[in-house]
Amino acid sequence: MTQRVKFYQTGTFTVGNRLLDAESRTVQATVERNNSLTSGHRACQGCGEALGARYAVDAAMRACNSQLLCVNATGCLEVFSTPYPESSWRVAWLHSLFGNAPAVASGVAAALRAKGRTETRVLAQGGDGGTVDIGMGCLSGMFERNDDVLYICYDNEAYMNTGVQRSGRTPPGARTSTTPAVGPHPGNVFGQGKHPAIIAMAHDIPYVATASVADLHDLEEKVTKAMSIGGARFIHVHVPCPLGWGSEPCNTMRLARLAVETGLFPLFEGEHGEVISTTPIRRRQPVEEYLKLQKRFRHVIGDPQALAAIQALADRNIRRFNLVRENAA
Amino acid sequence: MTQKKPFAITLDIGSSLANHTGSWRTERPVYVHRMPPCNNACPAGENIQGWLHDAEEGRYEDAWHTLTADNPLPAIHGRVCYHPCEDACNRGQLDTSVNIHAIERFLGDEALRQGWKISCAPQTGKRVLVVGSGPSGLSAAYHLRRLGHAVVIYEAGAEAGGMMRYGIPQYRMPRDILDAEIGRIAGLGVEFRLNSKVEDLEETMDAERCDAAFIAIGAHLAKRVDIPARDAGGILDAVSVLRGVEKGDAPSFIGRRVAVYGGGNTALDVARTAERLGAKEAMLIYRRTREQMPAHDFEVAEALEEGVQVHWLSTIAGVEGAKVKIEKMKLDENGWPQPTGEFETLEADTVILALGQMTDSDFLAQVDGVKISKDGVVEVDAGMMTGRPGIFAGGDMVPAERSVTVAVGHGKLAARNIDAYLRGTRFEHAPRPELATFDRLNTWYFTDADKTRQAQLDMARRLSSFKEIVQGLDEETALFESRRCLSCGNCFECDNCYGVCPDNAVKKLGPGQGYEFNYEFCKGCGLCAAECPCGAIAIVPEQI
Structure with a gap:
């Protein structure tokens, strides 16, 4: 939850704010931030995932006094950061396979416990494909055993690294290389979806949250809170992908913000299977504002029926999570 | 590293810092200063965004010094200026414009209350005659004094102030404030000769051993x-x-x-x-x-x-x-x-x-080169100089909008040109940066906050006296109001560029120092510019 402060020009909406005391600024505003994912990585221009990973891991590093070990699933994040023998990670880091990151992290946590190194914490991370499709079995097991791991999923809504194939997180209507915008029902199917935060909550684990790269204060607070808790924890971070979404690199933040403000990506927190808080929308926007900046939705813009269906999804989220409130700003 | 490597490892481990991703770039971000619309609109050329920046931090004395670098009379202007800055203010397109004049008045009043001081450059040995002690004459005298020149003001009236005293009623311009701000200029060593109407300009200049003159006698003759x-x-x-x-x-x-x-x-x-x-x-x-x-x-x-x-x-x-x-x-x-x-x-x-x-400029008719047109108005060039080298004019007596603020602007401009004239150089305006228009801003980041209003005297007391109608802001309200400034076109260190760069290619230099780009790694994605709330980053094509 973004901190509500008395009027300070930009309040806590910006990364820092020279008018606020240091504690109210973000980890990213400090010169001491770890830069866990440092320069020279090969992510595309304007990569939301590179940003999300630095935000989350830097916050986690600060929360545990830099006693952190990261396990990475295969995916963009792993490929662009660690082409052998170079690495962009400034944190102890381990990669095994595409689908087994939660299981490897469980093993690392068990090994640390066996060695009595209780001060060292474990963070596992992966993209949406590695998490909600390929790694779901391992992840569910990690949740169900309540292993002491914080798992962070950076969701860019398709398999971007291998050429933008559809994933379980690809939204309805979106064009990917496997759901082309042709035929009577162009783009990805309407009707189903896969919500890992809700799946995680179904395991009644101690802490689940959704976050966005566009709301840094909210994201850092959630990571920090998750790090203060033991057991299995899960954070789902929405990260735009200029390449896969067909958007301008400079629009990454704007898109992430619009996903939140349209209601398409609701921000909430859950504990032990219950939603405990939701982040209200500050300036509500129609979904078209979000969709029209992305080539993957170009065919949707001229299709009132598809547009209405996507708007209905946003409206449902707003109802379900009570995202529009009086005096929300 | 020559030691034995682990199984299946043949290369030494390295950091990605060896990979200079700056080579991907086709466009680069650069930090810029754009012209805030308030500054652009100010007839006195104040750096309004600059002094609001100081005031936002509660550094009121610094704010006042930034302000008085351009305008010697903030307590007066905070009351009588028609504030074209507020009409131009970008915040007006968001909710309501910043109440700039009320903050200016607050700073002006604080300066008088606390006795903040102005310093002057060392004496140059040059001396300038100023005719008329209205806003324009006072402004020219003040700026010339600060530049190190000696100044003597001739005033036909019994008291200094010109139209600020004899034209603006007390309910808008209390005389104690007027006296105090004029007193501060006198305190810089400006000599005042009251009840002294200049009849022969050249004779007066000779008698006072002046090297140049600035004429600002206003327009006091009713049509x-x-x-x-x-x-x-x-x-x-x-x-x-x-x-x-x-x-x-x-x-x-x-x-x-x-x-x-x-x-x-x-x-x-x-x-x-x-x-x-x-x-x-x-x-x-x-x-x-x-x-x-x-x-x-x-x-x-x-x-x-x-x-x-x-x-x-x-x-x-x-x-x-x-x-x-x-x-x-x-x-x-x-x-x-x-x-x-x-x-x-x-x-x-x-x-x-x-x-x-109209202007009573008859006494200038005998001065060679000075051109007088309709209603006694005196022609001046872009540097406020009349047709006669060394004799300058400004305020209501030259062709321009007639207001206290325009007059103060003329005084400043004339002072800078007189200074250059006395040094045998030419005054050049600093290049004007492009305007920080509303579409350059990312206003999502600014917290919603409506304009604070100034209290007014109740109607019965208004009509029964010449008491000042509009009341000042208290410190807390002035601070709140300053912080409504969007800082258009100029960095206010929100750390957004530093935070949103996916490539850590922005270096934070510390408080007051701003940031710099690390072009070895900047890929040119443009996120920093898109997310800069105040439009202080431009994206420019790479030179290939």
Whole structure:
């Protein structure tokens, strides 16, 4: 939850704010931030995932006094950061396979416990494909055993690294290389979806949250809170992908913000299977504002029926999570 | 590393810092300063965004020093300036413009209360004559003094201040504030010669051993029109009435019903003054409509609140005793009023003309090279110099909008040109950066906050005295209001660029130092520029 402060020009909406005391600024505003994912990585221009990973891991590093070990699933994040023998990670880091990151992290946590190194914490991370499709079995097991791991999923809504194939997180209507915008029902199917935060909550684990790269204060607070808790924890971070979404690199933040403000990506927190808080929308926007900046939705813009269906999804989220409130700003 | 490597490892481990991703870039971000619309609109050339930046942190004395680098009279301007800055303010497109003049007044009043001091450059040995101690003359004297020149001001009146004293009523411009700000300029070593009208400019310059002169005698002669009148005794002019009130020789009774002819700010000032002098009814007779009135909107509103009546689209056709005959007008297709031939008669004991002013520049006619045009207005070049080298002029007596702030701007510009003239150089304006327009901002980041309003004196006390109507802001409110500034076009260190760069290619240099780009790694994605709230980053093509 973004901190509500008395009027300070930009309040806590910006990364820092020279008018606020240091504690109210973000980890990213400090010169001491770890830069866990440092320069020279090969992510595309304007990569939301590179940003999300630095935000989350830097916050986690600060929360545990830099006693952190990261396990990475295969995916963009792993490929662009660690082409052998170079690495962009400034944190102890381990990669095994595409689908087994939660299981490897469980093993690392068990090994640390066996060695009595209780001060060292474990963070596992992966993209949406590695998490909600390929790694779901391992992840569910990690949740169900309540292993002491914080798992962070950076969701860019398709398999971007291998050429933008559809994933379980690809939204309805979106064009990917496997759901082309042709035929009577162009783009990805309407009707189903896969919500890992809700799946995680179904395991009644101690802490689940959704976050966005566009709301840094909210994201850092959630990571920090998750790090203060033991057991299995899960954070789902929405990260735009200029390449896969067909958007301008400079629009990454704007898109992430619009996903939140349209209601398409609701921000909430859950504990032990219950939603405990939701982040209200500050300036509500129609979904078209979000969709029209992305080539993957170009065919949707001229299709009132598809547009209405996507708007209905946003409206449902707003109802379900009570995202529009009086005096929300 | 020559030690034995683990199984299946053949290469030494390395950091991605060896991979200079800056080579991907086709465009690069650069930090820029754009011109904030407030600064752009300020006739005195104040760095408004700059002093608000200081005030936002509660550094009021620094703010005041930034302000007084351009304008020596903030407590006065915070009260009487028509604040074109606020009309231009980008925040006006978001909710309401920043209440700039109220903060300026707060800073001006704090400076007087706490006795903040101005420092001057070492003496240059040059001496400048200033004729007239209105806003323009005071401004020129102040800036010349700060540049190290000696200054002597000749003032025809008994007290310094010009139209600020003899034209602006006390309910807008309390005299203790006026005296204090003039006193501060005198304290810099500017010599004042009061009751000293200059008759022969060159002789005075020789007598005072001056190397240059700045003439700013204002426009104090009322324009008159021919009104057929049987008894002209009841017809006064606005400038004389306002001056009379100040000098204490105003008529003790101005009349029960007073008609003011004109539609400018002076017309409103004199109508409201008449009410305070005991007139039961003050009415304005103006030949055009409210939209076309040259008077500023808030002044019209205040006058209407105080019960001033207005006869729009009317001219005075004749005055006969206590009867004023007015002719109704109508606008033609070009918006000009045309007579209709319909007449009306109003009761008025007194008619006051407020039809504009002329300059008494006769004494300049004998100076070679000085060109005088209609109404005594003196021609000057872009550097405020008349046709005669070394003699400059400004304020109401040169062709421009006539306001205190424009006059102060002239004084500053003239001072800089006089300084260059005395040093044998040319004054060059700093290059003007491009305007920080609203579409350059990312206003999502700014917290919603509506303008704070200044309290006003209650109506009964307003009409019964010349007490100041508009009240000042307290410190907390002034701070709140300063923080509403969007800092258009100039970095205010929000850390957004530093935070949103996916490549850690922005270096934070520390408080007050800003940031710099690391072009070895910047891929040119443009996120920093897109997310900069104030439009202080430009994206420019790479030179290939």
